[in-house]
Amino acid sequence: xITFLFIFLIICSxxxxxxxxxxxxxxxRVVGIDxxxxxxxxxxxxxxxxxxxxxxxxIALSWALLSFIGTLAVSKFLxxxxxxx
Amino acid sequence: MRELISSISxxxxxxxxxFGCIGLVRLPDVYNRLQASTxxxxxxxxxxxxxxxxxxxxxxxxxxxxxxxxxxxxxPTSAHALSRASIKAGISLWEKSVVNKMEEEKx
Amino acid sequence: xxxxxLIFLLFIAWIFLTWPFGKEIDWQILISGIFISIFVGSIFxxxxxxNPHNFFGFKRYLWAxxxxxxxxxxxxxxxxxxxxxxxxxxxxxxxGIVKVKxxxxxxxxxxxxxxxxxxxxxxxxxxxxxxxGYLYIHxxxxxxxxxxxxxxxxxxxxxxxxxxxxx
Numbered sequence: 001x002i003t004f005l006f007i008f009l010i011i012c013s014x015x016x017x018x019x020x021x022x023x024x025x026x027x028x029r030v031v032g033i034d035x036x037x038x039x040x041x042x043x044x045x046x047x048x049x050x051x052x053x054x055x056x057x058x059i060a061l062s063w064a065l066l067s068f069i070g071t072l073a074v075s076k077f078l079x080x081x082x083x084x085x
Numbered sequence: 086m087r088e089l090i091s092s093i094s095x096x097x098x099x100x101x102x103x104f105g106c107i108g109l110v111r112l113p114d115v116y117n118r119l120q121a122s123t124x125x126x127x128x129x130x131x132x133x134x135x136x137x138x139x140x141x142x143x144x145x146x147x148x149x150x151x152x153x154x155x156x157x158x159x160x161p162t163s164a165h166a167l168s169r170a171s172i173k174a175g176i177s178l179w180e181k182s183v184v185n186k187m188e189e190e191k192x
Numbered sequence: 193x194x195x196x197x198l199i200f201l202l203f204i205a206w207i208f209l210t211w212p213f214g215k216e217i218d219w220q221i222l223i224s225g226i227f228i229s230i231f232v233g234s235i236f237x238x239x240x241x242x243n244p245h246n247f248f249g250f251k252r253y254l255w256a257x258x259x260x261x262x263x264x265x266x267x268x269x270x271x272x273x274x275x276x277x278x279x280x281x282x283x284x285x286x287x288g289i290v291k292v293k294x295x296x297x298x299x300x301x302x303x304x305x306x307x308x309x310x311x312x313x314x315x316x317x318x319x320x321x322x323x324x325g326y327l328y329i330h331x332x333x334x335x336x337x338x339x340x341x342x343x344x345x346x347x348x349x350x351x352x353x354x355x356x357x358x359x
Contacts, residue, residue: 001092008099015106019118027115027171034163035109035122038130041156042102045133045149049095054145057137058209061152068159075163075170101271108278116330117287120316121274127311128271147208161310161317162303168318168330178287185289 005046012039030074037067091140098132101125114179115171123164130156194244195237202229242299246358255356262353263308270313277332288334289318292343294325294351301358308350315346 013036020032044060105125112118134149134156141149178185206225212218246252277285296302299322306317309329319328329346336342 001096005095005099008103012102012106015110019109025115025171025176027167027174027176028118030167031115031118031122032109034167035106035126038126038156038160039102041152042098042130042133045130045137045152046095048137048145048149049091049140052142052145054142054148057145057148057152061148061155061209064152064155064159068155068163071163072166075166078167078170079173101275104271104275104278108274111278111283112285113283114287116316116318117285117332120314120330120332121278123316124267124270124274124311128267143213144211147211151205151208157311158307161307164310165306165317168316172318178289181286 002046002050009039009042009046026078030071030078033074034067034071037063037070040067087139091136094139095133095136098129098136101129101132105129113181115176116168116178119164119168123160127156127160194240195233197244197247198237198240199229199233202233252357255353259353259357263311263350266312266349270311273313284333286333287330288337289328289330290334290337290342291339292327292329292347293339294327294343294347296325296351296354296359298358301354304358305347305350305354308354309346312350 016032016036016039020029020036023029023032041060041064044056044063047056048054048060102125105122108121108125109118112121131153134153137149138146203225206229210221210225241247277283294302294305296305302320302322306320306327309327310316314332316330317327318330321327327347329342331342331346335345
């Protein structure tokens with residue numbers, strides 16, 4: 001079961017990488033990076049299920065918050081404003 | 086029994102993730118891609134974390150509950166910020182789009 | 193009072209993260225958690241919420257518990273809808289941006305409405321005008337571009353419950 005889940009998620013990561021490398025506009029690339037960040041959270045959750053060890057969930061929590069802040073910063077940059085609005 | 090239920094939930098989550106990423110590749114412009122990928126990947130992540138809640142040791146369950154709350158708040162917000170940024174940056178819609186109220190109001 | 197509520201919530205999150213199950217309680221971690229949550233809460237308390245009296249209305253929590261399964265059902269419908277549109281060989285989409293009107297006023301209510309709209313079938317919030325209560329929504333299969341009909345189809349099913357939670 002875990003093998004199937006890893007195969008699904010690896011296919012997902014490669015589809016995101018395709019979109020990051022081929023995206024015609026910068027918005028497409030940022031979408032790919034955002035989705036790739038959430039897929040890392042999925043990998044951490046599956047490692048928690050596999051090893052029954054809870055410190056991977058710490059990585060998942062901090063990764064979710066940091067990728068959210070990164071996406072917000074990049075979208076403010078695309079909008080052409082400063083970071084304090 | 087608990088292992089079986091959490092395995093089923095996690096496989097459903099993985100399938101939803103896969104649909105979202107296929108949408109990320111197949112759909113034509115940035116707004117449609119944002120729609121498909123945000124919806125499917127958010128719910129898929131929620132199903133996988135629900136599997137961790139059912140199976141795991143109780144400390145991992147509490148942490149993944151917090152993680153579900155964070156994901157449900159942050160993923161739609163970042164999709165909204167990205168779509169607004171691409172409108173402001175002047176990325177146009179797909180050429181077969183039907184209606185665009187924002188451009189009509191600007192004129 | 194805003195700071196007090198924020199300090200309480202932060203301390204609950206700290207307990208969720210560090211509670212040692214099955215071992216004895218580590219008082220060092222608990223006391224440092226109290227100090228950290230007082231520090232962070234007194235810095236960011238003013239930004240936290242608009243009207244803190246809403247946290248003490250007991251009926252709001254009941255409506256929120258009722259809202260969760262309703263919203264989750266629409267979320268699953270949205271995912272099946274996206275799966276159908278993505279896997280169909282002809283790609284049956286007809287996208288466009290429409291404008292809808294809402295009656296919600298408070299900032300937290302508008303945020304919850306926008307997030308719910310983003311996670312439900314075929315719609316995504318693009319821009320919010322909080323002065324007049326207009327939302328611009330990207331719709332993956334446009335059925336109508338009239339303001340009233342679109343509001344009836346998209347907004348009404350969440351607005352009735354969200355009014356009772358956040359207003």
